Amino acid sequence: TVTLDLAFFQRFLDRATRVIVAESARLTELDAAIGDADHGANLKRGFTSAADALAADPPATPGALLTAVGAHLTNTVGGASGPLYGTVLRRMGKILGEDPVVEPAVLGRALAAAVASVRRLGDSAPGDKTMVDALQPAADAYAEALGEGDAAAALEAAARAARAGAEATIPLRARRGRASYLGERSIGHQDPGATSSALLVTALHEATDP
Ligand code: ADP
């Protein structure tokens, strides 16, 4: 079973940065279809610069790491996704607090609170064709699976739910963000933010494997 310590969250950041860089072109392509073709580039800039900043000034606890990445994303990404992902990570960091090892139930509370803060900031709900369509099912699946297993099993369930949620945005009509300007024409395309959210939750799950 996995220990949710600083090394775990460092692996998450490493894997998240790697997959965002690797998938940046695909994320930008998805955003070209229903937005302004910058989502991959936005996140690539944010995650690589956060990873560099944290390598230079390593945080001491899981909470400090997530808070620092979140602040960095808010400041460097630009676009709607920067402040939204910044809020996710800062909210999670705040709930993790100063503890050197995070209890699995606390991670669940942090995920739930992070999704709630995105919904509040973005005035968005599941079904609006946004990152919430991946993040909400992930937080829900984590909470449900944790009742029956350990953190690794719960993170696996969360990652699976996030990927399914991202795919399920294809037939939806966008009600928030730039894609909403397209109205009906947003139907038939996977939401870029839901797609990147699924990659990030998958990175969190993969961090369970050292
Ligand atoms: P921008 O749209 O400003 O260019 P990005 O392309 O980086 O920003 O991010 C777009 C993504 O942000 C969308 O695919 C969507 O998932 C997410 N998003 C946009 N607006 C909202 C909102 N109000 N609530 C939740 N997520 C949103």
Ligand code: MG
């Ligand atoms: Mg965009």
Ligand code: MG
């Ligand atoms: Mg933009």
